[in-house]
Amino acid sequence: MNLRLIGIGTGVLIILSLPLAGAIARPDFAGQDDGKGSGLFSALGLSDSSRTSPTAPARPAAPEGPAAGPEQPGPVEQPRTDSRCGPELSSPHGVEAQTCILVGEGRTWGRSYYRNTSGRALDAVLTVMGPAGRTVQIRCAVGEGDEPGLCETPKEDSAGEPDSYSAVAEFAVPDDEGQLLLRSGSNAPAPGGG
Structure with a gap:
């Protein structure tokens, strides 16, 4: 046999066995030996489907136990808001609206959801009437278009039951005559029947 060929074959075997020898000799400091031969796979740059690909960024390990530090707060819990809404109404002029009374954290306010397809800008006046003659009123500019919008009064301290x-x-049309196109209330319609 040719001595040269034996030398090349031996060299190739030594080069191929180095990663294997390193994988076997390297201790598992992370304690992650799962019995799937992780040392050999990682030494050869291979991965199976349950491991991170060598080209994918490694995911940081989640901290465990008491050494993890203080707990991170979760999302802030939103205070509860109760609402009482009237029916959804629409006018032949292209205005749709629904008006509600909202109550939350000891405060009460009004809100009207609307859509204006009338082809012109309108004015909306939202009035909230409460006990003992209390009234809050706000004027909102209602642009034309199919996008929904809302008009809302300021939140006031509640002075009675919802x-x-x-x-x-x-x-209404914002001109001298102020033609009313739609009136929407927060009270549910009376049950029909007679």
């Missing part, structure tokens, strides 16, 4: 409040939104 049922003692009501809201009305009026949508």
